[in-house]
Amino acid sequence: MDLDWNDDQRAILDALRVLLDQHAGQERAAELARDDAYDTALHAALADAGYLEISLADDAGLLEAAMLVDAVAGAAGSVSIGASALIAPALVGAVPPDPVALARAGERGPVRFGAHAAQVLVDDGDEARLVELGDRRGEPVETNYALPMGRLPDPLPAGRSLGAGSSARLRRLWRLALAAECHGAMRAAMDLTARYVSERRQFGRAIGSFQAIQHRFAECEVRVQGGRWLMLEAAHQGAPAGAVELAAGYATRTALQVFNELHQFTGAMGFTREHPLHTWTLRLQLLRLELGGPGMHYRQAARVRWGRAARGGTR
């Protein structure tokens, strides 16, 4: 047991922060969001520096990948970091060069990066499939939720099967990546808002000194920190069934609470484009819906733990 980063992990994080300071961040995110763009430059920078392959290195794995996903989300990166750096390498053993979308067979709604992806990882119940879109790309949809979204071609090409049972692994990795992305975004939003409520004054005092705000803020802090440990432990253990569902359930349920609370604490200002909060909070609304949302994650966690007694759905 050792719950601090080791020297190698710290070195990776330090170097990564330098890259993210240069290529990502709030201003860059705002610029991209204006026309629902994908951050091709950031994607290339992460790929060139080898970060997308981090989980394939001899001395690293899913924990380092989760750390990366968390950090990129914290820097408001508008790239398919979870799918490209965590899910695809673990599932197919290689890093796809272009953006990757995630989809579930039978669901037609818009998905993250649906108009930018060259490849799609599809959860098909039992077998996961890797679909090359070629020149049949998805259609963009206009969205308010920070990351570009699009509708994938319908029907999707069949693609290549990743083997019997691979969908379960895809969902586990997807849930881990979701938890990491939620954490990165929530941490950044919390830090920003802690500063805001310390500065904004009403009734002659900082609004952050009102206990009604302090307690709710502190409750969010317990959940954000607690969820971080769930996510990191699940990553360290290799994304086992049970742990990842708990991590995703806790992260996405916290995501809604953090969204609601932080927007309450920042008043009208928090609903403007000029105030940076939305850069991190809007994407939480999108993330919390994936794979059925917190209720589905939690039910699946219960089925994994109390399996025989609790047969039912498989997702």
Next chain:
Amino acid sequence: MDFDWSDDDLAFRAELRAFVAANLPEDWAKISSEGPGGADLVAFSQGFCEKLAERGWLTQHWPAEFGGRDASAWRHQILGEEMWGNAEPRGPRYMTVNWVGPSIMHFGTEEQKALHLPRIARGDVVWCQGFSEPGAGSDLAALRTSAIRDGDDYVVNGSKIWTSYVNHADYCYLVARTDPDSRGRQGISAILLPMDLPGIELREIPGLLGKKYFHEVFLRDVRVPIACRLGPEHDGWGVVTYTLAYERVGAAHYDRAARVLDAIAAEAGRKGLLESDAILERLGEARAAIEVARLLTYRVIDLREKQSPPTPDTNLARVAGTWAVRMTGDLLLEVFGAEGLVYGSEADAYFRLSQWAGVASGTTEIQLNLIAGHQLRLPRE
């Protein structure tokens, strides 16, 4: 970063589990149904702790010079999980090894260490904590019990309340005002008070948690030698905060909650309730809350093992622990239904004894205040 137990730790846990299984009597559920302070459990805990001590497990995390084995804080946490997870067969003695002993090691004189530590390490002494007073709950620094110097003694007057285990205690870890003109955190001292001194009287306060659970302690002209003071005179607030940091995550409530949740799921299965999405979801959510409490506690243990001074992680772990226990208790009654209301049934024992989680050893609101101030660094008024 590494979440794996060492092979030695795993082996220790396995050995400990076998020991517990072999040493808990058949009627353990009944013995433990009044909590760690129930008369049957207090009596049982003596022999049980002696056996733990014989194996060197009771105070293994203490330094060898005080009867320990220099084991890691992790080892002691494993012990704590297996004990609290099994309704705490150490009875009230968990307090003595968790925080009374460490506080005496840190602040005690050589005589105090020689007197108290071997007895605690053998497991044959019960302590209670005399902090709260009728007028001093969350605001502990408002305490008024006085201990005034008179020759070689302090003369203690006042009253303490909610003092768990006091009806069984050999000693009381008391805080009192030694400077009569002081207020707030100044002028307080800690005193290791023998409970057999004249002038100490107990009154039971009938309560909802069980039989003989709550007591008030009246102290009238109790003469206690000045040599019983722990740490600096008038400057005992540091002793108090040191103690509280050890106390707040001392009991592994999450481990018991995890086992109770398994029992809830089994009962739900018997009743066909696992077909219900609503129940499944709540089971999953409660399990997540328990795991969060476990991991936040592990962070505290990790920092303790690294000799870091206490951080707000302790407060995070306490709040998360309370949420986990409350969520488990609420679901327990729903799944067990009216059977869970029968006094002394297993469901009743857990529910009844878990409802104070957000109050004892510092309320949830106080933890949230501390998180807001020390972790989030939000401004004061």
